[in-house]
Amino acid sequence: MQFVGYIFFMILVGVFAILPFSIIYLLSNFLAFVLHRLIGYRKDVILKNLNWAFPSLTHQEKRDLLPKIYRNFTDIVLESLKGSTYPTNAMKRRHKFILTDEFLSLAKKGNGNVAFSAHYGNWEWATITMNQQIPFQVIGLIKPLYNKYIHKYIERTRSKTGTGLVSIYGDKEAIYKPYDQPTMIVYIADQNPSNKEKAHKIQFFDKEAYALQGGSKFASEHPDRPVWYLSIHRIKRGFYEVKPVLLAKNANDYKSPEQLTQKYYTALENQIIEKPEEWIWSHKRWKGQIQY
Numbered sequence: 001m002q003f004v005g006y007i008f009f010m011i012l013v014g015v016f017a018i019l020p021f022s023i024i025y026l027l028s029n030f031l032a033f034v035l036h037r038l039i040g041y042r043k044d045v046i047l048k049n050l051n052w053a054f055p056s057l058t059h060q061e062k063r064d065l066l067p068k069i070y071r072n073f074t075d076i077v078l079e080s081l082k083g084s085t086y087p088t089n090a091m092k093r094r095h096k097f098i099l100t101d102e103f104l105s106l107a108k109k110g111n112g113n114v115a116f117s118a119h120y121g122n123w124e125w126a127t128i129t130m131n132q133q134i135p136f137q138v139i140g141l142i143k144p145l146y147n148k149y150i151h152k153y154i155e156r157t158r159s160k161t162g163t164g165l166v167s168i169y170g171d172k173e174a175i176y177k178p179y180d181q182p183t184m185i186v187y188i189a190d191q192n193p194s195n196k197e198k199a200h201k202i203q204f205f206d207k208e209a210y211a212l213q214g215g216s217k218f219a220s221e222h223p224d225r226p227v228w229y230l231s232i233h234r235i236k237r238g239f240y241e242v243k244p245v246l247l248a249k250n251a252n253d254y255k256s257p258e259q260l261t262q263k264y265y266t267a268l269e270n271q272i273i274e275k276p277e278e279w280i281w282s283h284k285r286w287k288g289q290i291q292y
Contacts, residue, residue: 006149016078017085021238028078032070041070042282048290049281053205053272068277076280079238080124084157088132095125095240097133103244106226112136112183114219114227116247116264118190119280120271121232122240126186130242131162136184139164139175141214143191168214175218186230187215189261190268192287200261204269209286211265216257223252227260229267234278 016024035041046069050062057065083091107113113136117123131138140158144167145151155165166174175185189212193199199210219227229245247263254260272279284292 002147002149005147006153009147009150010153012081013084016081019082021082024078024082025075025237028071028074031074031078032067035074036066036070045284045292046281048292049285050276052207052286052290054276065277069281072277073280073282075237076122076124079122083125083128084154088128088161091125092129092132094238095122095129095242097130097242098244099134100244102246103228106246106249107134107136107184107228107244108182109226112185112222112225114215114222114225114251115184115186115230115244116215116228116267117186117188117230117232118268118271119188119283120190120268121234121278123188123232125240126230126232126242127158127163127165128161130184130186134184136182137162137164137179138184138186139166140186140188141166141168141175142188143168185215185218187212187218189215189264190285192283192285196288200258202258202262202265204265207289209265209289211261213257213261215264216251216260219248219251219260220257223250225250227251229264231267231271234275
């Protein structure tokens with residue numbers, strides 16, 4: 001069944017390779033309507049998450065967010081399919097990394113950088129374009145896909161632009177070995193941790209939550225490296241900017257790795273409050289706190 005799924009996926013990739021973005025976004029509008037109005041894809045999960053994060057919003061305000069949340073979701077899915085074959089130089093015009101003076105001055109001083117990102121905006125395109133726009137070797141820590149064939153295809157397409165992908169469950173040798181240039185180790189860390197005993201307890205939307213500890217642990221083991229939050233902003237449909245926000249000049253600025261994890265979640269929370277529809281709300285992010 002996995003191979004059949006892979007064949008279907010590759011057919012979609014081939015179709016989206018020839019479709020212009022104008023048609024892709026019309027299709028995204030249609031799929032968002034189907035998922036929202038006809039199927040109700042994970043609507044219960046989305047509403048429970050919204051109730052948890054934004055209890056002060058009225059019922060109507062939460063309902064008004066739903067079409068935007070579904071359209072963001074379908075945009076990301078379809079953009080990701082298009083991005084796997086879209087020319088890298090053209091992609092960089094759509095997904096720009098903002099090289100601030102602060103980033104360049106701090107990031108070049110040490111042996112590398114640690115960065116946190118999230119399922120906000122189009123994080124998938126960042127794995128394609130970022131290694132081409134910053135003077136570092138980008139290595140992303142990822143959770144492997146269930147379909148091993150699709151996962152291997154994605155690894156191949158990302159490696160063409162130089163980005164290294166490392167499984168959170170596998171050998172982490174790639175994040176420690178020497179490279180020809182300093183590294184930027186990127187953790188997409190807003191997932192629900194499977195092991196609560198090893199997780200960090202943090203405050204997220206004024207409530208206790210559990211967070212993955214890998215990024216902060218790595219940063220504390222390499223305190224000479226600045227730590228960043230990669231804030232992804234949608235400028236308009238199909239165009240994004242990635243802005244590095246300094247969390248710490250080095251991890252020793254904080255008394256514990258948990259404090260650094262909290263700093264990351266505070267930055268993420270502020271961004272979600274600004275534009276909640278651009279986060280992926282369909283994941284069961286608060287297992288243990290919410291009965292899904």
